[in-house]
Amino acid sequence: MSSSLEKNMLILRSSDGEEFIVPEVVAVMSKAIKNMVEDECASNTIPVPNVDANILAMVIEFCKKHDESEAEAASDLKTFDSEFVNRGQEALYDLITAANFRDVKELLDALCQNVAEMIKGKSVHHIRIQFLGYQLFEILTSNFIWNIWCDRDFD
Amino acid sequence: MHILMDNFKHRKMYEVQDISVDEDQISNLPDCILHHILSFLPTKDVVATCLLSTRWKYLWSSVPILDFDDSLLYSSEVNDLYPPEMTCFMNFVERVLLFHDGSSMKKFRLSCRVCFNASRIHAWVSAAIKQKVQELDLCLFVEEPFILPCCVFYCESLTAVKIEMNCVLELPTCVSFPRLRTLYLALVTFLDDDSTQKLLSSCPVLQELTILDCDWMNLKRISVSIPTLKSLTIDDLPYFGSADELNGCQIKIDAANLIFLTYSGYLLNEIFLFNLSSLVNASIYVPIMCERQKEIAYRAVNLLRGLNSVKSMRISTGAIESLFLADNVLDHLPIFQKLTYLELSVEIEKHIVKKLMNLLQYSPNLESLVFAEGFNPRVCFGEDDWILKPVPKCFLACLKSVSLHNFHWNCTEVCFLNFLLKNTFVLERLNIFCSKSLFGDAKEQKEVIDQLQMLPRVSTSCVIMFS
Incomplete structure (x- = not known):
């Protein structure tokens, strides 16, 4: 299994057992995962309890976009963020919980700001x-x- | 505190319902996340959430950011039942400060553009400082000279201070900001050399300094000598004083770790740069002035000499023009050995072209050249204007990317592109961004793209991108 995995890739396993192959640079945008990788207590497969496949896929999508577009125009990313966080309450709740639990700062900020906008004024x-x-x-x-x-x- | 809060129950019509049975998802989030959500909002909106449900009743009181802005008094919906008054704002601030759990206060922002009451503002700011606030952000439109509380200037907890205030900045005898990383001053009038120097010398860990539209008239000589400084912005377009007065302040900047430098101004205050070996990014905007051009020109040359190790530079055409008003400017310009990115922030006029080409001779390692505003569409210049002797070294060896914005598809631009493609040997990308007038016309765009692809080029790997 590990031998077939490309270098610098990690496997994330959601609470319902689905596995996602993700570049390490993307995965470590979660501070919790970063700490595990740095402490070398992570094997190739990192369990992500409390986050189901559906939500984990969304979190990965967000992190991938933010990793890719570091050099891209900031306005593009802003549009992506505002579209990404525009979801129903249930998904928002799950995403916020996941972002908080896995410590993904950019995602948490984008989501919280979105909820704040619902209140503002x-x-x-x-x-x-x-x-x-x-x-x-x-x-x-x-x-x-x-x-x-x-x-x-x-x- | 809780005894007080219990007295807070609203009258029947504002009664808070207990809705624990069918509570919504957002309300189920833990306190720390709800605090995070609320910290994006002005305090007015934060406090209003106390009526949402029992879950929200006390949450507002421990949100780490207090943000009071009196302009919100006037921006609410028109048909309001209760038109607000200034005293409402003041009472509101006081009531919040009274009931807020001060120990959690991280940031205190106060913007008073209309409601100016010196003694109250004094008290509010002092109260925030007493709670060991870390970020202080004040925007005060004063009607009479206002002196900030002394405690602001020797507050150990402050990491960021922003003061926007249209009066003299008076300082106490003792100034000390042991943790201050960010200092932002706008619209203030500096009192004298001594006090200003004292302020700039009492921030041992400062990383970011911004001075916007401040009045330097009372100053003669100031030194910004801060080894920890990473970013410096001076916006010095004069609102005070006349343009004839060239004997402004001499500002000496010595910052070995500076990474970002932004200057915009007429150079009426003279800038001396020392020791900027770490500089990566510089942005220079100097509008052209009719009087005293020679003196300004020497100041511009001096400024650029201090930027000789910069990697990326954004410069206005006025600054380039100023440079070339100095006699023998080419003898004094440094070679920008590390410069790989050059952006021209103002549209190009005909008389700039030759000066720009000269500047390129001094940038032997340039990789990207960006015309951020394109060419002035009202003037026409032909291929003769672009003759280069010799062709700059960067054209032959390293210029890989050129971007031209605000493209109209006129003869000036076609001449330039012809010239560029004939003389750049390693060009990989030519990015063309069309102007608003061209943007809507899909048919014409198609024609432009076809014709652009036909232009002869020496770099075979060059790709022309059009958007």
Whole structure:
């Protein structure tokens, strides 16, 4: 098995047992994997528990793109990022968890920034609809914060 | 703190529902990730999340970044139920500072363009410093001279300081930034040589220094001598003082580890570069000025002499033009032995061509040449303008890539391309980026591409890319 593997390639095994052959430079964008490789405690196959094949494939896609386009125009990468993170809540949740757990900083930042954009400048009403799927009794506009939160007595 | 927060319950209409039963996915993320998400937002939006659900109620209070910007008062939706006032902003800042868990404060940003209240701002900044904040970012449009709290200038925890403030920068007698890595100053007026020198000398680990549109008029001589400095930006296009005044400040820069240098300005303040052997990237923008051209020319020559070990340079045509106003400039120019990348940041005029070609004679190892704005489409120059004696060494041996932007497909450009392809022996790529006017016309583009491929060339491996 290991002999047939090209140099500088690693195998990542997802929680549901699927294997991905990935260049080492791409894999080590995950700090967790990087530490394993550096400590030489990684065999050729690195298990990635808690991350299923579907999500792992997405993470690899992201890392590959970021590895390739280091020299490319930053704007291209930005477009890619914004398209990449534009996903449903469930996928976002899984991706954020994976990025956090495997310590992939660029991916975590891109995902968190995307969620932040959902909140930015929105009223609580809008955020609730986006996050929770339902709204508060009262529509609180985004300026409520200046007036209500500060000037009311809270009992 | 929690007793206070418990008093925080909103009246019935703002009652926070407990929705633990069908909580959404985002809310299920651990605190550290939600903090990370919230740290991308202005504090106004962060605090608003306290009403989302019980999960979010106290999260805002330990987000490591506080970001107050009074312009957000006026940018919210028009039909708001409660039009905001300045006092609201001030009360908001104070209330947040009161309830925020200060021990987690990493960055404090305050932008007051409208709401200027000196004593309150003084108190807020002091409060942030007291919490051992690491990054301080202040943007203050002051109505009267404002003195920053002394504690800012001997704060051990600060790693990054940004001060944008339209008044004199007054400093206390004692200045010390033992951990400061980034210093950014904009719009300030430097008080005098002594205090400015004190500031620049009290940052032993500074890596990045940016000085934007500051007023140097009170200064005579300043030395930026920082061995740890990696990046220096001086943007010195004058907003103050007149162009006749050439006796500006003498700025001596000595930074053995500097990698990036950006200068844009009229050279009214004179720059002396020493010891820049590590420099990789330089960007020089000097607009051409009508008065005192000779003096400016010598300053430009001096500036370029200090850049002799740079690898990559972006330069404005005004800077090149300035150079060649000096007498015997060719005797004084250094040979840019390490220069492999040269970008011309302003569109090329007819009278620049010869000067540019001369500059290329001094860049024997150039590999890439980029015309980032192309040629001025309103002037026409023919092949005679491109005669080179001798052909620069880099054309014969190493120039591999040429990029021409803003391409209109006019005779000037065709002459240039003809000249280029006949004289560059190892050219591998010619990248042509068409102008907006050509961009929409697919038919004409096709014709251009066909004709470009027909141009005779000496480098057989040269590929012409068109986009």
